[in-house]
Amino acid sequence: MDGSGPEAVLVGMTVEPSPSRPGSQARSTEQTLAAVVRAQADALIERSYDLQEEIPPDLQRLTKDVAELARVLARVLEGKPALRAFGAPGDWGYGTPMGKALRGALDEAREARS
Numbered sequence: 001m002d003g004s005g006p007e008a009v010l011v012g013m014t015v016e017p018s019p020s021r022p023g024s025q026a027r028s029t030e031q032t033l034a035a036v037v038r039a040q041a042d043a044l045i046e047r048s049y050d051l052q053e054e055i056p057p058d059l060q061r062l063t064k065d066v067a068e069l070a071r072v073l074a075r076v077l078e079g080k081p082a083l084r085a086f087g088a089p090g091d092w093g094y095g096t097p098m099g100k101a102l103r104g105a106l107d108e109a110r111e112a113r114s
Contacts, residue, residue, distance in 0.1 A: 034077040041070035065098060083109060 048055060048063040055063070075085035083105060092099040
């Protein structure tokens with residue numbers, strides 16, 4: 001095992017082999033991917049804070065949105081339904097394009113269940 005395959009888990013920012021568990025390979029792979037995606041999102045945010053004075057406000061917001069989209073992907077990999085993985089419209093800002101789109105998707109899903 002070289003620590004880079006689906007049998008690995010993220011520890012800090014390095015990938016290390018995980019203990020084998022029978023029947024858990026697929027779930028373990030998804031958990032590993034989710035951990036890597038979250039770590040990348042965190043690294044993006046951390047780096048953007050380091051450069052905060054050099055990055056224009058609109059790019060700061062975009063950076064945060066991209067990091068949050070990565071976290072959405074991580075939640076989907078962990079098994080959360082896609083629409084729920086986005087959270088609430090207010091998490092994105094009700095007046096933002098993402099907040100408006102999410103509100104519309106949630107309203108549409110609610111109407112489909114009725």
